[in-house]
Amino acid sequence: MTAHHFAGHKLWHFHGGLHLPEHKETTRDRESRPLPLPQRLVLSLHQHIGEDAEPVVRVGERVWKGQLIARAPSYVSAPLHAPTSGTVTDIGEHPLPHPSGLPGPCIVIEPDGEDAWWPERPQGTRDYLELDPAEIRQRVRDAGIVGLGGAAFPTAVKLNPPAAHPVDTLVINGAECEPYITCDDRLMRERAREVLEGARIIRHALGVERVLVGIEDNKPEAFEALRHELHGESRGGIELIRVPTIYPTGGEKQLIKVLTGREVPSNGLPSDIGVVCQNVGTAAAVYRAIVHGEPLISRLVTVTGHGVAEPGNVEALIGTPIAHLVAHSGGYTEHAERLVMGGPMMGFALHTDELPIIKGTNCILVAREEEVVDPVEPMPCIRCGRCTAACPVDLLPQQLYWYAHARDFDHIQDYNLFDCIECGCCAYVCPSHLPLVHYYRYAKTEIWAQEREKEKADRARRRHEFRLERLEREKREKAERMAKKKAELAKKLKDKEKGGGQDAIQAALERVRQKKAAQGGAETDRQRRPRPRPAPGSNEPPAVASDAGSETHTDPGRQED
Ligand code: SF4
Numbered sequence: 001m002t003a004h005h006f007a008g009h010k011l012w013h014f015h016g017g018l019h020l021p022e023h024k025e026t027t028r029d030r031e032s033r034p035l036p037l038p039q040r041l042v043l044s045l046h047q048h049i050g051e052d053a054e055p056v057v058r059v060g061e062r063v064w065k066g067q068l069i070a071r072a073p074s075y076v077s078a079p080l081h082a083p084t085s086g087t088v089t090d091i092g093e094h095p096l097p098h099p100s101g102l103p104g105p106c107i108v109i110e111p112d113g114e115d116a117w118w119p120e121r122p123q124g125t126r127d128y129l130e131l132d133p134a135e136i137r138q139r140v141r142d143a144g145i146v147g148l149g150g151a152a153f154p155t156a157v158k159l160n161p162p163a164a165h166p167v168d169t170l171v172i173n174g175a176e177c178e179p180y181i182t183c184d185d186r187l188m189r190e191r192a193r194e195v196l197e198g199a200r201i202i203r204h205a206l207g208v209e210r211v212l213v214g215i216e217d218n219k220p221e222a223f224e225a226l227r228h229e230l231h232g233e234s235r236g237g238i239e240l241i242r243v244p245t246i247y248p249t250g251g252e253k254q255l256i257k258v259l260t261g262r263e264v265p266s267n268g269l270p271s272d273i274g275v276v277c278q279n280v281g282t283a284a285a286v287y288r289a290i291v292h293g294e295p296l297i298s299r300l301v302t303v304t305g306h307g308v309a310e311p312g313n314v315e316a317l318i319g320t321p322i323a324h325l326v327a328h329s330g331g332y333t334e335h336a337e338r339l340v341m342g343g344p345m346m347g348f349a350l351h352t353d354e355l356p357i358i359k360g361t362n363c364i365l366v367a368r369e370e371e372v373v374d375p376v377e378p379m380p381c382i383r384c385g386r387c388t389a390a391c392p393v394d395l396l397p398q399q400l401y402w403y404a405h406a407r408d409f410d411h412i413q414d415y416n417l418f419d420c421i422e423c424g425c426c427a428y429v430c431p432s433h434l435p436l437v438h439y440y441r442y443a444k445t446e447i448w449a450q451e452r453e454k455e456k457a458d459r460a461r462r463r464h465e466f467r468l469e470r471l472e473r474e475k476r477e478k479a480e481r482m483a484k485k486k487a488e489l490a491k492k493l494k495d496k497e498k499g500g501g502q503d504a505i506q507a508a509l510e511r512v513r514q515k516k517a518a519q520g521g522a523e524t525d526r527q528r529r530p531r532p533r534p535a536p537g538s539n540e541p542p543a544v545a546s547d548a549g550s551e552t553h554t555d556p557g558r559q560e561d
């Protein structure tokens with residue numbers, strides 16, 4: 001690991017990286033502008049990494065600015081709010097700005113021109129230190145804030161790192177390393193207080209002391225604006241640090257390495273090494289949510305390239321069609337040949353300007369063909385190794401290309417495909433002009449599709465197994481119930497038989513007892529009465545009581561004396 005001191009703070013280097021032409025001069029010194037309301041807003045329900053938001057409004061419903069229009073259905077998701085007041089005119093599939101070009105579910109709003117805030121908008125507070133960290137996370141979550149550096153990961157999730165990895169450092173990313181893009185530069189210059197206050201709020205939510213704000217040294221005005229606001233380069237646990245301008249220093253893992261010397265493990269997260277990283281735009285959005293109660297409904301977007309007449313940065317509502325951004329940036333020039341969302345290294349081509357911007361959109365680049373498309377036909381790999389030398393993640397791009405080309409999606413993962421940040425350094429230096437990043441994106445998409453299929457098949461198998469298990473259990477329980485019932489019945493019968501016999505004996509004994517008692521009474525009477533005498537000359541013996549019978553056989557016609 002190499003390190004050097006840069007303006008007083010010890011810095012480390014990451015592997016590879018490039019010095020690229022910056023092309024930032026056309027927009028960096030122009031103040032950002034708000035845009036007039038567009039005729040319609042198309043809000044994708046998939047603005048972020050994670051599960052799509054679910055609509056809570058209906059077609060025809062009137063909505064207010066800042067009103068919740070789609071809820072987050074799970075932990076890794078983010079809600080969506082109306083960027084202005086108006087009417088919901090459609091909920092359905094619309095083309096989305098995505099490399100696949102596929103449509104996706106959207107809510108369409110027709111603005112009413114009043115731009116009226118939702119009366120039930122949450123109250124903000126300047127006393128954020130009084131808020132519990134969990135309360136801050138909830139408010140950030142409710143405001144629909146996602147990472148504005150491009151990744152669009154739900155911020156509330158990042159503010160709640162696993163307890164197993166205590167976080168001690170917050171990194172605020174103001175590097176903005178990709179050519180052409182200047183929205184973070186303008187934000188730091190124009191809203192330095194919001195960025196720093198946002199950093200303090202995030203620090204409070206994380207419960208950490210140390211905040212490192214990394215700014216590439218090609219943005220001296222932004223650094224000065226923050227330094228002025230902070231009253232120094234280091235104060236109250238916050239340090240402003242100039243970092244060398246090397247692409248891609250703005251990558252999360254690369255900036256963490258440069259500022260702290262720590263390396264995020266393969267397939268790991270910054271929180272694994274005690275760091276959370278947030279973009280400057282995200283910090284400003286957190287400030288607006290906590291202090292002013294504003295959800296994330298707009299952002300700064302750089303509109304640039306030779307194909308735009310008046311390049312600059314605009315404050316655009318989420319869902320604004322790109323055509324509206326370009327129209328209010330002087331319109332197209334004769335050089336408008338390619339439309340790209342993002343920068344020339346990590347952005348992706350769009351087929352129409354009717355597509356809306358999303359929360360993660362930092363740049364619209366309208367370029368000449370040769371600015372973004374390699375005019376030379378690809379040739380076979382000559383195994384020069386330049387791609388390996390340039391890779392900031394220390395991967396083997398040539399091997400990745402080889403396995404992606406061969407559709408060997410098992411082996412490609414052995415070479416840590418998913419650590420690739422798609423920075424494009426390898427393709428930029430490749431003398432064979434191979435579109436390497438396209439191959440990596442293709443391989444990732446295929447693997448995700450296969451995993452989704454596998455997941456679907458696993459779910460179906462689990463459902464089937466569960467059904468069989470349930471049927472088997474029900475059968476077993478039924479058999480047990482029947483056996484129990486049978487046993488109870490048999491026992492009852494037995495008891496009855498047993499109980500019935502005893503009853504009969506008891507009854508017989510009772511009858512005998514009663515008879516005896518009756519006989520005892522009759523004997524006494526007989527003893528008191530004179531015994532009948534046999535008739536003279538009769539040989540008949542005198543009548544005697546018989547023990548064997550209950551009746552006394554006397555001659556009813558014979559009267560006693
Ligand atoms: S830079 Fe291009 S030609 Fe050279 S090894 Fe890498 S993929 Fe092959």
Ligand code: SF4
Nearest residue numbers: 391420421423424426
């Ligand atoms: S695109 Fe991926 S493989 Fe190529 S240099 Fe960047 S991180 Fe490395």
